[in-house]
Amino acid sequence: MPVVAIAPYVGVPKDTVDRFHGNQLLYVGWDRHLMFYAPVCLCLPPAMTFGELVRGPLAEAWSVHPQWSSIDWSAVRWLRSGEAFDPDFERSLADNGIGHKEVLRLQTPGLEALPGAV
DSSP: OOOOOSSOOOOOOSOOGGGSTTOEEEEEEETTOTTSOSOEEEEEOTTSBHHHHIIIIIHHHHTTSTTGGGOOTTTOEEEETTEEEOOOTTSBTTTTTOOTTEEEEEEOTTOSSOTTOO
8 A cells, every 4th residue: 555645745865965074975885795795884085085095994894804905906896886987096086076975886806705605
């Protein structure tokens, strides 16, 4: 049975960029690494470089994975909102076109999953 509203419903988002004091949300997932079953959500300054993202917040979140130190960063495939993306590690998130609530995924060829994992 469908829900029938008795008055117009106006949803007010609580996670707009103006509520993060100059920072923005960024979701990042590591494909086929189910030790981390969901993307991490990070609150970051748009001026942070892409390299700082990888060496800082992503390393802090994922370096416990036994394959983290084996990643060949020159071979990583990045996706931004489902589309192939070639980030410049020296440029800022904003300069790389990464905005509020963007979704990034990284794929690590040759490191698809832990040996013996399904």
